[in-house]
Amino acid sequence: MSELNTLVRLVREQAPVAVQADALQRLCLEREGVERALYVEWQPRSQSFEAIAGASRLPPGSGDPLQANDLALVGRLGERTQLPLPDLLEVPCWLSGRLHRGGWSQGLALVLPLRAGGLGLLLLQSTRPEAEGWLGWIGELLGEVLALAHRARRAAPLLSADPQPALVLDDADALVDCNQAMRQLLADFPGSDPRDLLPSNHAQLLQTCLEQGRAVHEVVGEREGRQFLWTFVPMPAERQLLAQGREVTAQLREQREAAKASRLYRQIIENTTDLISRRTLDGRLLDVSPASWTLLGYWPEELRGKPLLPLLHDQDRQRVAERTRDALVQDGYVTLTYRLRHRDGHYLWFETASRAIRETYTGHVMEVVSVSRDITARVRAEESLRRLAEVVEANTDLVLFVDPAGRITYANPSARRALRLAGETLPESVATVLDDGLLAALEHDGWETARREGVWSAEGRLRAGDDRHTVPLSLVLLAHSAADGQRYYSLVARDMTERELRENQQRRHQDELAHTARLVTLGELASGIAHEMNQPLAAVMNYASASLRYLKTLDSQPEAAQRVAQGLARIVEHTTHASEVIRRLRAFLRKGQRRMQALDLNQVARTSLGLCAWEAARAEVAISEALTERLPPVYADRVLLEQVFLNLLRNAVEANRERHAGEPSGVRIGSHREEDGRLCVWVEDEGPGASNATLEQMFTPFFTSKPEGLGLGLSMSRGIVEGFGGTLDARAAATGGLRLECRLPAGKTEQ
CATH class of the missing domain: 3.30.450.20 (PAS domain)
Structure with missing residues (x-):
C-alpha cells in the first residue's frame, strides 16, 4: 500500500511525469508474477512512444530512427484500454521492434495516461498462462485510482516570490x-x-x-x-x-549545438562496429554501446553493472588487471590485446584503447572510457603468416621471392645453400641463377602464363656458385597480387639431383634386366637360331663340293668354269646371310648405353619378326603383316624397341599355342598413325584372351599365367616404352584373343 499511496500523492502534487512513472513501475513490480514493468508516453513530435526519463530503457530499433513512428499502434489502440503484448508485437511499428530486441514476449499493455489528455502505455510482462486476466484487473484498478488523484489536484498559485517571470x-x-x-x-x-x-x-x-x-x-x-x-x-x-x-x-543555442553533437555521437556510437564502453577503475561496466550484441552476443542492459574480468580468458585475466590499473593511474592511457568470451562460449581477440577520466581537482580516476576492436581475424592471419614463414624457412625446397622486375628479394635457407650464398647476399636477378634453356622458357611464356593463370611450371637446371655448377630442378612460378594491384612472384624449386641419379641408376638396372632377358630369349630361340645358321652352312657345303667336282672336269667340260663361278656366288650369298644373322644376334645381345636415334617402326617390327619366325613356324602360327607404310620416325633405342616387339610377338605365339595346340593359327602385327599424332604398333593373337582382372594385373612385375613364366616380359616392356614417352596397353581382340598396343610419340627428339 505504501507504493500506491506514494503514487496518489505524486499525482495530486503534480510531480514530474518521470517521477510518477517510476512510482507506477515500482508498484507493479511488487505484484507477484510481474517480471518487468515499463511506462512509455506518446511523443507528438517524434510520433512515437518513448520511455519516460528515469525509467527503464529499451534497446534501439532497427532501421532509420528519423523515419520510424508508432502511428500504426495508435490506430490499433483506438478506444481500447488494454492490448495483449503478443498482439502489440505484431503491429508494424517502432515500439514493437524495440520490444522484440529487448526480449518482451508475454504480458499486457495498459492505456494509463499520467498527464491529463495525454496517451501513455504501461507495459507489464508475465509468462504465467493466466496473467492476462489479473493484469487487466490491475489496469482497471490503476485507472480508477489515477482518475481520482487527477480530480483531487491542487491548483498552482501565482508565486510572487518566484524569481522567474x-x-x-x-x-x-x-x-x-x-x-x-x-x-x-x-x-x-x-x-x-x-x-x-x-x-x-x-x-x-x-x-x-x-x-x-x-x-x-x-x-x-x-x-x-x-x-x-x-x-x-x-x-x-x-x-x-x-x-x-x-x-x-543562450541555453537553447547551446542545446541546439549539444543536440546536434549528441545526435552525431549517438549515431556514431550506435552504428560503429567497435565496442565503446565506460567502466570503473576496478573493471565494473557502467555502460556499453549496442555493438556488444554483434560482437559478444550480449545486449548493453545485460552488461551494465557487471565486472569485465570474468569475461576475459583465464590466461589474460591477471595480466590485464595488473597492467590496466597501473597504466591508467600513472599515464592515464593504455592499449592492450586480450581474449573475451562470447555468449556462445568461444573466445575472440580484442584490442582495447582505454583512457582515464579524472576528477578535476583531485586527479582521482573517476571512470575509464574504452574503445575495443575485434582483431580475431587479424590475429589468426598473423598466426597463419607466422606459421607460413616457419614452413618456408624450414622447407627443403628452394623458395625465392621475385619482384616484377625479376629482382630476387628473398631466399630461404635451402635456396641459400643450393646457390652457395654467403651471409645476407642475394643474387641480382633470376637471370643469374637459371641456365640458358630455362631462362629462355621463362622469358618466352613463363611470366605471361603466371600472370594469366597464376602458375607456370618447368624443368631445367640451376646455376650455383661462381663455378657455375648446375643443379637439376623442377620449378614452379607463382604470381601474386598485392592490395594495391601490384604483382609479385614466388619461385618454388625442388632439387632433382637425387631423382636424376635415381633415374639413371634405374635406367642402368632396366638395361641390365633387358640384357638378361635378351640372353634368356636367345636361349629360348636357340633351336631357331641353329636352324637359321644350318641352312646357309649346308648350302655353302653343297656349293663348295659341287664347285670342287666341276674344277676336276675343267679340261673335258669347258662350261665347268661357269658352274664354279655360279657356285662361288651362291657361297658368298649364303655366307653373307649367315653373317647377317650373326650381326643381328650380336646387335640384339648388345650391352651398353642407350643410343637414341630416328627409327622406322615397320623396319624394327620386321626385324623382330625375323627373330621369332622359326619359333612361330614350329608352332604352326602364321604371322601376317598389316603395317602402314611411310610413317614418320620415332626416336628410341633400336635394340630395346626390338626387344619390346619380340616380347609382344612371342607372347602372341605362346597364346596361340596354348589354345590351338597342334593346329594352325594366326597372329597379326600392324601399325598406324592415330589422330593425336602418335604411332601405334599392335599385335593381335587368337589365344584364350584374358579376364578383366588379368588385364589389370598383366603388366605387374612377376605376374604370369604360365607355369614356367617369370612375369617380367610385359612389365619390362611397358617400362621401356614409357621411358621413350609412350604407352603399352592390352585389351580384348575381336578374335577372342588379346590385342597389345604400343604407342610412341612421333618425331620427338631427345633433349
Whole structure:
C-alpha cells in the first residue's frame, strides 16, 4: 500500500511525469508474477512512444530512427484500454521492434495516461498462462485510482516570490496579474505587453489547456531575438491559466549545438562496429554501446553493472588487471590485446584503447572510457603468416621471392645453400641463377602464363656458385597480387639431383634386366637360331663340293668354269646371310648405353619378326603383316624397341599355342598413325584372351599365367616404352584373343 499511496500523492502534487512513472513501475513490480514493468508516453513530435526519463530503457530499433513512428499502434489502440503484448508485437511499428530486441514476449499493455489528455502505455510482462486476466484487473484498478488523484489536484498559485517571470490569464486571454520578475523583464522591452513575450499561439494553447485540463510544458516564445521557455498550467476552478517562463536564449543555442553533437555521437556510437564502453577503475561496466550484441552476443542492459574480468580468458585475466590499473593511474592511457568470451562460449581477440577520466581537482580516476576492436581475424592471419614463414624457412625446397622486375628479394635457407650464398647476399636477378634453356622458357611464356593463370611450371637446371655448377630442378612460378594491384612472384624449386641419379641408376638396372632377358630369349630361340645358321652352312657345303667336282672336269667340260663361278656366288650369298644373322644376334645381345636415334617402326617390327619366325613356324602360327607404310620416325633405342616387339610377338605365339595346340593359327602385327599424332604398333593373337582382372594385373612385375613364366616380359616392356614417352596397353581382340598396343610419340627428339 505504501507504493500506491506514494503514487496518489505524486499525482495530486503534480510531480514530474518521470517521477510518477517510476512510482507506477515500482508498484507493479511488487505484484507477484510481474517480471518487468515499463511506462512509455506518446511523443507528438517524434510520433512515437518513448520511455519516460528515469525509467527503464529499451534497446534501439532497427532501421532509420528519423523515419520510424508508432502511428500504426495508435490506430490499433483506438478506444481500447488494454492490448495483449503478443498482439502489440505484431503491429508494424517502432515500439514493437524495440520490444522484440529487448526480449518482451508475454504480458499486457495498459492505456494509463499520467498527464491529463495525454496517451501513455504501461507495459507489464508475465509468462504465467493466466496473467492476462489479473493484469487487466490491475489496469482497471490503476485507472480508477489515477482518475481520482487527477480530480483531487491542487491548483498552482501565482508565486510572487518566484524569481522567474510568471503571469495569469483568464479564459478570454485577458491579463489578470503578473509577478515582479515579469515586470522587471518588461523593462527591457519598452511599450510591450506581457503577452507579447508569450508564444505567438498562446491564445490557442490557453484554450487547449483549459479544455483538456492539462499543462503544456516548455513552449518557446521569441521577442527581438531573445527566446523564452513557457509552461502553461491550467487552473480549471478559476478558469484561469498560469504561465511561467524563463529566458533560454543562450541555453537553447547551446542545446541546439549539444543536440546536434549528441545526435552525431549517438549515431556514431550506435552504428560503429567497435565496442565503446565506460567502466570503473576496478573493471565494473557502467555502460556499453549496442555493438556488444554483434560482437559478444550480449545486449548493453545485460552488461551494465557487471565486472569485465570474468569475461576475459583465464590466461589474460591477471595480466590485464595488473597492467590496466597501473597504466591508467600513472599515464592515464593504455592499449592492450586480450581474449573475451562470447555468449556462445568461444573466445575472440580484442584490442582495447582505454583512457582515464579524472576528477578535476583531485586527479582521482573517476571512470575509464574504452574503445575495443575485434582483431580475431587479424590475429589468426598473423598466426597463419607466422606459421607460413616457419614452413618456408624450414622447407627443403628452394623458395625465392621475385619482384616484377625479376629482382630476387628473398631466399630461404635451402635456396641459400643450393646457390652457395654467403651471409645476407642475394643474387641480382633470376637471370643469374637459371641456365640458358630455362631462362629462355621463362622469358618466352613463363611470366605471361603466371600472370594469366597464376602458375607456370618447368624443368631445367640451376646455376650455383661462381663455378657455375648446375643443379637439376623442377620449378614452379607463382604470381601474386598485392592490395594495391601490384604483382609479385614466388619461385618454388625442388632439387632433382637425387631423382636424376635415381633415374639413371634405374635406367642402368632396366638395361641390365633387358640384357638378361635378351640372353634368356636367345636361349629360348636357340633351336631357331641353329636352324637359321644350318641352312646357309649346308648350302655353302653343297656349293663348295659341287664347285670342287666341276674344277676336276675343267679340261673335258669347258662350261665347268661357269658352274664354279655360279657356285662361288651362291657361297658368298649364303655366307653373307649367315653373317647377317650373326650381326643381328650380336646387335640384339648388345650391352651398353642407350643410343637414341630416328627409327622406322615397320623396319624394327620386321626385324623382330625375323627373330621369332622359326619359333612361330614350329608352332604352326602364321604371322601376317598389316603395317602402314611411310610413317614418320620415332626416336628410341633400336635394340630395346626390338626387344619390346619380340616380347609382344612371342607372347602372341605362346597364346596361340596354348589354345590351338597342334593346329594352325594366326597372329597379326600392324601399325598406324592415330589422330593425336602418335604411332601405334599392335599385335593381335587368337589365344584364350584374358579376364578383366588379368588385364589389370598383366603388366605387374612377376605376374604370369604360365607355369614356367617369370612375369617380367610385359612389365619390362611397358617400362621401356614409357621411358621413350609412350604407352603399352592390352585389351580384348575381336578374335577372342588379346590385342597389345604400343604407342610412341612421333618425331620427338631427345633433349
